[in-house]
Amino acid sequence: MTSFTSNGIAYDREGPRGEPPIVLIHAGVADRRMWEAIWPALAGERHVVRVDLRGFGDSAERPAGPVSQADDVYEVLSEIGADRCHLVGASFGAGVAVEVALTRPTAVASLLLAAPGGSLLPEMTPSLRAFIDAERAALERGDLDAAVEANLSCWVEGPHRSASQIDPTVRELVGRMQRRAFEVTADWDDIEEKELVPPALDRLGEITVPALILVGGLDLDTVHDAAGRLVSGIPNARRVDWPDAGHLPSLERPADFLGLLREWTAEHPPR
Numbered sequence: 001m002t003s004f005t006s007n008g009i010a011y012d013r014e015g016p017r018g019e020p021p022i023v024l025i026h027a028g029v030a031d032r033r034m035w036e037a038i039w040p041a042l043a044g045e046r047h048v049v050r051v052d053l054r055g056f057g058d059s060a061e062r063p064a065g066p067v068s069q070a071d072d073v074y075e076v077l078s079e080i081g082a083d084r085c086h087l088v089g090a091s092f093g094a095g096v097a098v099e100v101a102l103t104r105p106t107a108v109a110s111l112l113l114a115a116p117g118g119s120l121l122p123e124m125t126p127s128l129r130a131f132i133d134a135e136r137a138a139l140e141r142g143d144l145d146a147a148v149e150a151n152l153s154c155w156v157e158g159p160h161r162s163a164s165q166i167d168p169t170v171r172e173l174v175g176r177m178q179r180r181a182f183e184v185t186a187d188w189d190d191i192e193e194k195e196l197v198p199p200a201l202d203r204l205g206e207i208t209v210p211a212l213i214l215v216g217g218l219d220l221d222t223v224h225d226a227a228g229r230l231v232s233g234i235p236n237a238r239r240v241d242w243p244d245a246g247h248l249p250s251l252e253r254p255a256d257f258l259g260l261l262r263e264w265t266a267e268h269p270p271r
Helices: 037-043 069-079 092-103 127-138 146-156 168-184 219-234 252-266
Strands: 008-016 021-027 048-051 087-090 109-114 211-216 237-240
Touching: 008 037, 021 069, 021 092, 037 048, 037 252, 048 069, 069 092, 087 092, 087 252, 092 109, 092 211, 109 252, 127 146, 127 219, 146 168, 211 219, 211 252
Parallel strands: 021 048, 021 087, 087 109, 109 211, 211 237
Antiparallel strands: 008 048
């Protein structure tokens, strides 16, 4: 059963209570469905929550003011009565997780950041600019198919693979999730997003909890740059590289990701 906060944020909550939850925050090309491959096994053994950020999936209620994704995640924690949690963020969701850790530090026991993106990307590289331009042009002419394809090309294939090298079920799922986000936010051009000031990349030294940074070897250069900055900037951080993975390692290798998550949270029980 999907639950909703008082401000319309959708989330699922399953597993045994009595311990701090593992909270899963999706990528910007996805929604909470991206965790489906690991959800049954994880929910069978751990208290787990997966969230749709505002403008994604079932969090479709138009906001009354500026959006703070970090505040919305914290609202979920408050409504379920969780004082502390393990935060797992993918891509854009990794940036949200870091912002939660910076603004609500007592609420976070550990961070697992897969392919850090969003507010954590340090540089507008030519490949990233080409993606943004292609997506914008497609949306301006009302071509959702082309806009979705631009996202798949950048974030699923990446710079080193073609569509034929990707599991078609992964590509199809990401395409559906991204299209849903475009449809939900089609009339949100006037909605502002709150930015953390100073930005997260300038405050990494404030993060005191353990952080694990997972990077795919086939990902964009700017993501590798972000990962390097996180590892050097967060005092208790380490990096894991999967050479054969791209920007969405939890979708490409769900069994391995589940194993990594189990090991990480077992190593770092909340104090």
